[in-house]
Amino acid sequence: MMSIYSKIQALSKSVEDFNIKNKEDLESFRLQYVSRKGPLMTLFACMKTVAVAEKKKVGALLNTLKSSAQKKFSEAKNILYTPSSPHEVIADYTLPVADDLGACHPLSIITEKMVQVLQNIGFNLAEGPEIDTDWYNFTALNFPPQHPARDMQDTFFLSKDFLLRTHTSSVQIRMMEKNQLPLRIITPGRVFRKEAISARTHCMFHQMEALYVAKEVNFLQLKATLLYFVQNMFGSQTKMRLRPSYFPFTEPSAELDIACQVCLGKGCALCKNTGWVEIGGAGLVDPQVLLHCKIDPQKYRGFAFGMGIERIAMLLYRIDDIRLFTENDLQFLKQFKHVSF
Numbered sequence: 011m012m013s014i015y016s017k018i019q020a021l022s023k024s025v026e027d028f029n030i031k032n033k034e035d036l037e038s039f040r041l042q043y044v045s046r047k048g049p050l051m052t053l054f055a056c057m058k059t060v061a062v063a064e065k066k067k068v069g070a071l072l073n074t075l076k077s078s079a080q081k082k083f084s085e086a087k088n089i090l091y092t093p094s095s096p097h098e099v100i101a102d103y104t105l106p107v108a109d110d111l112g113a114c115h116p117l118s119i120i121t122e123k124m125v126q127v128l129q130n131i132g133f134n135l136a137e138g139p140e141i142d143t144d145w146y147n148f149t150a151l152n153f154p155p156q157h158p159a160r161d162m163q164d165t166f167f168l169s170k171d172f173l174l175r176t177h178t179s180s181v182q183i184r185m186m187e188k189n190q191l192p193l194r195i196i197t198p199g200r201v202f203r204k205e206a207i208s209a210r211t212h213c214m215f216h217q218m219e220a221l222y223v224a225k226e227v228n229f230l231q232l233k234a235t236l237l238y239f240v241q242n243m244f245g246s247q248t249k250m251r252l253r254p255s256y257f258p259f260t261e262p263s264a265e266l267d268i269a270c271q272v273c274l275g276k277g278c279a280l281c282k283n284t285g286w287v288e289i290g291g292a293g294l295v296d297p298q299v300l301l302h303c304k305i306d307p308q309k310y311r312g313f314a315f316g317m318g319i320e321r322i323a324m325l326l327y328r329i330d331d332i333r334l335f336t337e338n339d340l341q342f343l344k345q346f347k348h349v350s351f
């Protein structure tokens with residue numbers, strides 16, 4: 011068994027060797043050598059068993075050790091807790107927080123702007139579920155079962171009956187089923203496709219759909235609404251064009267391009283030298299879709315358009331990799347700290 015003398019000696023050495031570098035070190039030093047529960051106090055308790063002749067000597071050694079531990083503790087505490095100049099305040103919890111607040115995600119900023127622009131001309135916010143049925147995502151939108159148009163959107167099926175929505179067009183149907191006409195809605199939301207993740211494609215992204223159903227609706231109104239939207243998002247001089255296209259739920263259908271923001275239409279890598287970049291799809295609601303929602307196509311018509319929110323954000327902020335939106339890289343996110351529309 012170690013004699014009490016060697017125990018005192020070992021403890022003195024560890025007190026001496028303990029390097030107090032910061033406040034955490036100081037606290038663990040306190041717990042070990044200053045508090046009432048540490049090994050030093052255990053040695054004091056051993057005094058009971060020390061022979062009477064030795065008691066004085068051992069007591070003196072223990073007291074010296076105790077005061078040197080206490081001295082070391084208060085010296086370190088003074089250094090760590092004393093302001094280095096009289097003006098320096100260690101912590102004032104009443105001060106407002108420093109300039110390190112959170113920031114809005116770029117997608118939130120752009121979504122908010124898109125919503126604002128369309129709310130200004132009477133569109134109302136609507137939403138629908140991310141897990142949906144074949145009916146809302148496909149069949150009601152005039153994608154008949156087995157129709158090849160379903161291959162345009164690679165789908166995550168959750169079961170025979172449920173899938174992850176591949177577009178926000180599914181919300182159109184729910185809104186037409188439930189609401190009175192006329193109807194003007196916008197539906198920003200998350201969508202999913204079974205795509206490999208790369209700089210340009212992702213399996214999860216966001217879209218915003220707009221739908222207008224009323225007695226008098228025509229293609230000119232659609233075009234004017236799109237121009238209003240494009241110029242409010244990208245600048246009042248921005249040119250746009252519509253290209254004939256195909257979507258099962260619109261007839262006629264078009265793809266919406268805007269003049270390339272990088273080369274302003276001259277031709278560059280981003281627009282593959284065409285001067286134009288595609289931002290979404292649009293068209294007049296197919297009468298069959300209205301019928302699926304029990305709306306009489308003889309009395310009512312509609313227009314719709316839909317676009318990817320990431321795509322708009324990438325064009326506006328010149329972001330060249332869609333993966334950045336979901337990586338939570340602070341270096342990336344902090345760039346949007348002071349951005350507001």
Ligand code: DAH
Nearest residue numbers: 177179291292293314315316
């Ligand atoms: N839902 C289509 C897609 O995800 C985009 C779209 C095209 C929406 C035309 C529309 C539309 O409302 O009219 O590819």
